Amino acid sequence: MRSATLRLSETSDTARLDAEVLMAHALDCSRSDLLLRRSFDPAPEAFAALIACRAAHEPVAYITGTQEFFGLPFQVSPAVLIPRGDSEVLVETALAARPEARRVLDCGTGSGALLLAVLANLPEATGIGIDASPTALAVAQANAGALGLATRTEMREISWLTPGWRDALGRFDLILANPPYVESEAVLDASVRDYEPASALFAGADGLDDYRVLVPQLVDLLTPGGLALVEIGHTQADAVSAIGMAAGLVPALYHDLAGRPRVVAFSG
Numbered sequence: 001m002r003s004a005t006l007r008l009s010e011t012s013d014t015a016r017l018d019a020e021v022l023m024a025h026a027l028d029c030s031r032s033d034l035l036l037r038r039s040f041d042p043a044p045e046a047f048a049a050l051i052a053c054r055a056a057h058e059p060v061a062y063i064t065g066t067q068e069f070f071g072l073p074f075q076v077s078p079a080v081l082i083p084r085g086d087s088e089v090l091v092e093t094a095l096a097a098r099p100e101a102r103r104v105l106d107c108g109t110g111s112g113a114l115l116l117a118v119l120a121n122l123p124e125a126t127g128i129g130i131d132a133s134p135t136a137l138a139v140a141q142a143n144a145g146a147l148g149l150a151t152r153t154e155m156r157e158i159s160w161l162t163p164g165w166r167d168a169l170g171r172f173d174l175i176l177a178n179p180p181y182v183e184s185e186a187v188l189d190a191s192v193r194d195y196e197p198a199s200a201l202f203a204g205a206d207g208l209d210d211y212r213v214l215v216p217q218l219v220d221l222l223t224p225g226g227l228a229l230v231e232i233g234h235t236q237a238d239a240v241s242a243i244g245m246a247a248g249l250v251p252a253l254y255h256d257l258a259g260r261p262r263v264v265a266f267s268g
Helices: 002-008 015-027 031-037 046-055 060-064 085-097 113-121 134-146 209-220 237-246
Strands: 066-069 072-075 103-107 126-131 153-157 172-177 222-231 250-255 261-267
Touching (some): 002 015, 002 046, 015 046, 015 060, 060 066, 066 085, 072 113, 072 134, 085 172, 085 250, 085 261, 103 113, 113 126, 113 134, 113 172, 126 134, 134 153, 209 222, 209 237, 237 250, 237 261
Parallel strands (some): 103 172, 172 222
Antiparallel strands (some): 066 072, 222 261
C-alpha cells in the first residue's frame, strides 16, 4: 500500500484513497473491511496491474467498474461519464421542488444516474432516459435492473440534434439534463480528457452548443407547473439562463457545495 501510494502520488491528488479502493477491489471486499480486518493480507497479483492503470491516469471508477452516486451504486464504463458529487445538487433540487412528479425525462442519461436517483426517491414516478449512444443506454438499462427500477424506467436511443426527436415523448413533470458543456479547447485533466467520452463532454467553442438546441425545446416537453433542471459549467449561468428566457422559460439558479453555480431550473 505504501509503495502504491508513493507511485500514484505522481499522478493523483488522492493517491492513498486510490490505492485503498483498488486494493479492496483486488481483494473483493469493501474499503472499510480492508482497513478494519484485512490490512495485513498479502496483495493479490492483480493489484499491481490495477495500480499501473491508475498511474496511467485511468479513472478509478473505470478500473473498478463502479461509482457511488446519491448513495446508490452505479455500474460505469468508458461509454458513460462518471457520475460526480457536484451533480447531486440537481437530484436534491428535483426532489425538493417536485416531490409530486409522476413523469420524469432525463436528457443525455448516460449511466442513468440522475434519472434513477430521482426515481429511487419517488416511488410513484416513472421515467424515460434518452441518449444518442446505444452503449451508454446499455449501461443505464443495467443500472435500472440492478437497482430494481427497470419496470418504472424506459431507455430510448434519441438525439436532441435530430429533428422531431421529442414528438413521441409526451410531457413531463420533471426534466433532468446534464448536456455536454465543456469548451472544445478547454484544458482538462488527463483522466478526463483521455478516458471519458468526448461526445458527452465537449459542446463547441464556448461550451453552449447543446444548450442552444435543447433548452428552447424544453417548454414543449413540460406539463403545466413542470420543472426542467439543467446542469451547467460554473461560468455559464447567465448565458444558459438567457437562452431559456428567450424561449419563454423562467430560470432559477442553484449552487453546489463549493458555492459554484451548478443547476439552472426552468419553469414555464
